[in-house]
Amino acid sequence: MDTDHLRLFVMAAERLNISAAGRALGLVPAVASARLARLEQDLGVELLRRTTRKVSLSLEGSDFLPYAREILAQADAARAALGGSDAGPKGTLRFAAPSSFAQRHIMPLLPEFHAAHPDLTLDLRLSDTRFDLIEGSFDLALRSGPLDDSSLKGRKLSDDTRVLCAAPGYLAAHGVPAAPQDLTGHRLIAWSRLGQQELVNAAGQTALLDTERMISRTIVDDGDAQREATLAGAGLSVNSLWNIAAELADGRLERVLPGWRLNDRAVLWLVYPRSNVLTPKTRVFMDFLIRRLADHAGWSE
Numbered sequence: 001m002d003t004d005h006l007r008l009f010v011m012a013a014e015r016l017n018i019s020a021a022g023r024a025l026g027l028v029p030a031v032a033s034a035r036l037a038r039l040e041q042d043l044g045v046e047l048l049r050r051t052t053r054k055v056s057l058s059l060e061g062s063d064f065l066p067y068a069r070e071i072l073a074q075a076d077a078a079r080a081a082l083g084g085s086d087a088g089p090k091g092t093l094r095f096a097a098p099s100s101f102a103q104r105h106i107m108p109l110l111p112e113f114h115a116a117h118p119d120l121t122l123d124l125r126l127s128d129t130r131f132d133l134i135e136g137s138f139d140l141a142l143r144s145g146p147l148d149d150s151s152l153k154g155r156k157l158s159d160d161t162r163v164l165c166a167a168p169g170y171l172a173a174h175g176v177p178a179a180p181q182d183l184t185g186h187r188l189i190a191w192s193r194l195g196q197q198e199l200v201n202a203a204g205q206t207a208l209l210d211t212e213r214m215i216s217r218t219i220v221d222d223g224d225a226q227r228e229a230t231l232a233g234a235g236l237s238v239n240s241l242w243n244i245a246a247e248l249a250d251g252r253l254e255r256v257l258p259g260w261r262l263n264d265r266a267v268l269w270l271v272y273p274r275s276n277v278l279t280p281k282t283r284v285f286m287d288f289l290i291r292r293l294a295d296h297a298g299w300s301e
Contacts, residue, residue, distance in 0.1 A: 003075050005039040006068045007091075008032060009047060013065050014092060014123070016055045018048070073279045089281040090119035097142040099126040100223025100243055101268075105293060113288055120281055128222050139282045140272050142289075144240070145264075154271035155286060157293060159300030161241045162266060164209075164256035165248065170233040177256055180207035187235030188214040192221040197238070200263035207260070209238075238262060245298040 004025075011021035012032075022032025040047050047061035057065065072091075097106060102124065110122070125138070144160045170187075177183050180199055188211060197209040218234050220226045223243050230237040231247065236256055247253040270286050272278065 001042065001071070002039070003072060005035050006072055008035055009039055009061075010065065010068050010072065011092075012036065012048060012055065013057055013061065016057075018050070018055055076279050076281075089117050089279075089284045091281055092121045092123050093140065093281045093285055094123045094125070094138045095140050095142075095285065096125045096127075096138050098128045098144070098223060100128060100227070101142060102126045103224060105242065105296075106289070109288075109292055112292075113285070116288075117284060120284070122285070138273075139279070140270060140286060143269050143271055144266050145269075153273075154269040155290065157268040157270055157290060158242070158296055160266035160268045161300045162238050162262040162264065163241060163244075163258075164236055164260070165230060165239055165244055165253045166236045166256050167231055167233040167252065168254055170235065171254060171256070173233075180209065180257060180260065183209065183236070183257075184213040186214050187218075188216045189218045189220065189226055189229045189235045189237040190216040191226065191238065192219055198263040199257070199260040201259045201261075206263060209262070240266075240299075242268075242296065242299045249298075 008021055008025060008027070011024055012018045015021050018032050018036060019029040022029055025032070027035070036048065043064070045060040045064075046058050047064060049056045049058050076091075103126070106124075113122075114120075142157070143154075164183075174186060175182075177186065190211060196211055199207045199209050201207075215235075218229055220229065223240070226237050227239060227243055227247070229235070230239070230244075231252055241248075244253055248255065270289060272282060272286075
């Protein structure tokens with residue numbers, strides 16, 4: 001199977017434009033179309049549906065795409081192992097991350113990364129809803145929590161300490177809780193999946209964060225929205241320190257029960273499918289993020 005044809009197919013599938021994919025590879029549209037037709041003939045299936053208006057993936061093309069990416073990754077890794085001059089990071093890296101983290105900490109780093117790796121394109125999918133890495137054909141993703149998925153491998157980026165916080169104005173109006181039981185009756189800006197949680201202090205004592213005894217009139221599924229609602233004085237919230245460190249430092253937010261944190265031992269992981277070869281493009285982006293963000297001051301305690 002010709003890897004040049006596979007590379008053309010992958011680029012056309014990502015762009016849903018055969019001509020644009022061909023131009024990126026130095027091919028005129030007629031040659032690009034002919035090469036894709038040859039690949040489809042060899043495989044005996046239609047990978048891309050073409051109409052006068054658009055190009056779309058067929059069902060077979062959608063199923064074949066992750067395998068095509070894996071074949072190319074294996075080929076690139078093999079060339080890198082042989083020290084080939086054409087083995088540097090290039091192509092497109094598909095990366096999934098929580099939108100709130102990416103907006104605060106990854107997007108400002110992009111000019112630096114692109115200056116160092118001008119042949120690498122980042123396809124960023126940013127959402128606080130978790131993507132399936134394998135079905136979505138992602139090369140890399142940022143996740144928080146235990147690494148308990150056996151289909152994934154990963155490297156630790158940082159601890160992910162989560163704490164209670166509120167705006168000074170809210171605390172002035174509604175009182176400052178002195179102990180976990182004082183949270184009863186307070187307004188809570190609730191995460192959509194946040195149920196009852198356990199708190200822990202430095203001495204190892206635990207207490208229940210009983211959300212059912214709090215007033216939850218605002219429920220969100222986005223970290224930025226949760227932070228902004230907290231800043232506006234809508235209530236208390238549970239936030240990762242990476243999301244509110246600047247606001248705590250400048251006094252716009254205050255820790256609530258500062259001796260306590262969520263007892264979940266959450267960790268920020270950079271993860272990739274276990275079946276994938278760790279390609280040069282994945283390795284350089286992972287190394288870059290770890291070099292710039294690992295063990296960031298103020299994200300853990």
